[in-house]
Amino acid sequence: MDNFTYCAPTRILFGKGTIPAIAPHISAHGVQRLLLVFGGGSARRNGVYDALTAALRAAGILWDEFWGVKPNPSLEQVNAGIAKARAFGAQGVLAVGGGSVIDCGKAIAAGVHLDDYWTFVETRKPAERALPVFAVLTLSGTSSEMNDKAVITNEAEAKKWSIGGQCLAPKVTAIDPQVQATLPWSLTASSGIDAMTHVMENYFRGRPATAGNGFFREETQLQINEALLRSIVLSLNALQKDSASYDARANLAWAACWGLNGMSVAGLSSGDWTSHALEHALSGLFPHIPHGAGLAVLFPSWMEEVYPFAPDIFARFARNVWAISCNPADPASVLEAAQKGVAATRAAFSGWGAPDNLSHWGVREEHIPVMMQNAYSYRALGRLVPLNEEQVTRIYKRVL
Ligand code: NZQ
Numbered sequence: 001m002d003n004f005t006y007c008a009p010t011r012i013l014f015g016k017g018t019i020p021a022i023a024p025h026i027s028a029h030g031v032q033r034l035l036l037v038f039g040g041g042s043a044r045r046n047g048v049y050d051a052l053t054a055a056l057r058a059a060g061i062l063w064d065e066f067w068g069v070k071p072n073p074s075l076e077q078v079n080a081g082i083a084k085a086r087a088f089g090a091q092g093v094l095a096v097g098g099g100s101v102i103d104c105g106k107a108i109a110a111g112v113h114l115d116d117y118w119t120f121v122e123t124r125k126p127a128e129r130a131l132p133v134f135a136v137l138t139l140s141g142t143s144s145e146m147n148d149k150a151v152i153t154n155e156a157e158a159k160k161w162s163i164g165g166q167c168l169a170p171k172v173t174a175i176d177p178q179v180q181a182t183l184p185w186s187l188t189a190s191s192g193i194d195a196m197t198h199v200m201e202n203y204f205r206g207r208p209a210t211a212g213n214g215f216f217r218e219e220t221q222l223q224i225n226e227a228l229l230r231s232i233v234l235s236l237n238a239l240q241k242d243s244a245s246y247d248a249r250a251n252l253a254w255a256a257c258w259g260l261n262g263m264s265v266a267g268l269s270s271g272d273w274t275s276h277a278l279e280h281a282l283s284g285l286f287p288h289i290p291h292g293a294g295l296a297v298l299f300p301s302w303m304e305e306v307y308p309f310a311p312d313i314f315a316r317f318a319r320n321v322w323a324i325s326c327n328p329a330d331p332a333s334v335l336e337a338a339q340k341g342v343a344a345t346r347a348a349f350s351g352w353g354a355p356d357n358l359s360h361w362g363v364r365e366e367h368i369p370v371m372m373q374n375a376y377s378y379r380a381l382g383r384l385v386p387l388n389e390e391q392v393t394r395i396y397k398r399v400l
């Protein structure tokens with residue numbers, strides 16, 4: 001097992017009716033002037049806005065509001081939010097929504113202390129200063145509610161790049177799964193798939209899986225991740241049948257939170273993350289594509305490309321997530337199970353109604369070189385298997 005540092009500094013207020021409880025925590029952090037950041041209006045429709053602002057008023061907190069953060073938030077919006085936070089003299093940021101709103105809130109919180117947000121993104125350095133961030137989560141999937149990352153799109157350059165830094169991790173996040181009952185099924189499914197891919201990006205990491213004698217090097221971590229994956233699958237299956245099931249929502253929310261809060265990667269180097277790089281290049285160029293839906297298409301295509309290079313770990317995944325068995329002493333049986341695990345993943349995604357190709361979003365073969373160049377410009381691709389341009393082209397092309 002690799003050395004690691006694990007720190008999850010976010011206080012989580014989880015469960016029914018927990019949203020108003022965030023207000024006293026904000027006061028306790030010495031924040032009296034707050035910028036509230038929202039998306040396109042769901043927070044008004046599901047009652048979150050009223051419950052939250054009543055609690056802020058009761059706590060004596062003053063606030064200003066920044067509305068309209070869109071899915072795959074843009075640099076332009078971050079800059080507008082920074083201007084608003086400065087003009088109001090905000091001492092903290094409270095983001096109310098899914099990953100896009102929380103990421104935008106984090107970027108605003110860091111950007112207040114920067115000369116120029118994008119110039120800083122290009123340095124690839126961790127953010128060291130930000131206004132304290134708080135969050136009310138209304139869509140579970142990204143884990144932005146409990147991690148130190150923010151992903152913003154520079155639309156002019158078609159670049160969707162992230163920043164990190166401990167100061168970006170929310171101080172406190174309220175997660176009331178009840179407010180996610182207003183989500184359309186497609187968003188529940190694609191965000192649940194996003195959470196699965198976070199776990200899988202780390203699970204299929206870049207070195208041989210076994211330490212000899214069939215012993216897997218990071219047994220504890222792999223078992224935690226398999227449990228997270230099984231739980232997300234069960235929760236999505238339950239929600240597909242009954243979207244009102246509180247317990248299914250709650251389990252999905254909690255598992256998704258752990259998908260990318262640092263826990264799923266502890267001891268596993270830094271994961272593979274090719275599929276995310278390819279998806280960010282995709283939605284950087286086509287900002288109307290929901291992140292989780294893009295991954296539902298690309299992740300199985302990446303698996304298809306790489307499973308023959310690492311059949312042991314894919315066969316283990318097949319057994320412990322999809323109950324597909326094999327004879328570990330027989331390489332042909334291991335390879336067959338690995339392939340069946342990939343097929344089972346793809347089948348589950350399409351059973352939940354996720355898209356299985358890119359062309360219905362208007363993506364064509366001519367877009368592949370620019371997406372590929374963009375993905376490579378951010379980082380080398382492929383830790384499980386280093387990928388060349390031919391392989392990356394195949395991953396995109398397979399799902400056109
Ligand atoms: O804008 P509103 O009106 O709020 O509607 C949103 C939005 O249209 C809607 N929604 C949210 N909560 C709702 C609701 N609709 C009804 N009822 C509710 N309770 O959902 C739509 C999508 O929201 P969005 O925030 O875009 O979704 P998601 O949480 O999937 O976030 C995606 C963004 O997060 C980034 C993605 O790249 C993408 O930009 N990611 C952030 C990560 C991180 N910070 O660690 C990691 C991820 O891998 C990912 O890259």
Ligand code: ZN
Binds near residue numbers: 195276
């Ligand atoms: Zn993701």
